[in-house]
Amino acid sequence: MRVARGWSLDDLAGRCFLSPSTLSRIETGHRRISLDQLTVLARALGTTLDQLVESVDDEDVVIRPQHDAGRGVTTWMLNRQSGPHGVSVAKMRLTKPARQGAEVLRVHPGRDWFTVLSGTVVLLLGERAIRIESGQAAEFSTMVPHAFGALDGPAEILGVFDPEGQRTHLRSLS
Known part of the structure; x- marks a missing residue:
């Protein structure tokens, strides 16, 4: 969502009061995200929590043999x-x-x-x-x-x- 809006890590960091390095680690999966961070990010991105954590595919549901x-x-x-x-x-x-x-x-x-x-x-x-x-x-x-x-x-x-x-x-x- 950040990239789709044309924002840099610094742009989003300024809107949600998280450091650019923390955001980078969250985006790359090197850091777990807490609920309070999700809430702040959703607000900064102008979206809901559901949309922010929604999977882009069915891999979170479908179990393939x-x-x-x-x-x-x-x-x-x-x-x-x-x-x-x-x-x-x-x-x-x-x-x-x-x-x-x-x-x-x-x-x-x-x-x-x-x-x-x-x-x-x-x-x-x-x-x-x-x-x-x-x-x-x-x-x-x-x-x-x-x-x-x-x-x-x-x-x-x-x-x-x-x-x-x-x-x-x-x-x-x-």
């Missing part, structure tokens, strides 16, 4: 920023079975949790192969070598992953 054909996983990240303790929530559609073998079983600090929304998932947990069916959930220590995949057709899960779990299971999204 990310497909990893090699792993047979489609993932929808359900939180845009990590939650408390860095936790991420993802819906995942699994189309391939869990692969056996030490090279595919992963270990990382923490715990993983998921619930099966549809289909059946096989959780490989050390030497065990555990069936988790629609409506059931699994929670386990991730220090045990583990992997999971679909059984007899696609399955969908809702997973909660700590930062280590996110790096391991959602690595293609980074």
Whole structure:
């Protein structure tokens, strides 16, 4: 809006009593903006708070899937920023079975949790192969070598992953 009005940072700074450097950091995303700063900026720009924070596209609303054909996983990240303790929530559609073998079983600090929304998932947990069916959930220590995949057709899960779990299971999204 500032540029559309032909104003420099100094022009806007004079109208809203914020420093040009603060405005620059706000505009480039290097500083979070507070509500009192938003109010002052909206007044200086002759607009409303709603118009000032309105998104120019639908990215703040629409969650687009990310497909990893090699792993047979489609993932929808359900939180845009990590939650408390860095936790991420993802819906995942699994189309391939869990692969056996030490090279595919992963270990990382923490715990993983998921619930099966549809289909059946096989959780490989050390030497065990555990069936988790629609409506059931699994929670386990991730220090045990583990992997999971679909059984007899696609399955969908809702997973909660700590930062280590996110790096391991959602690595293609980074």
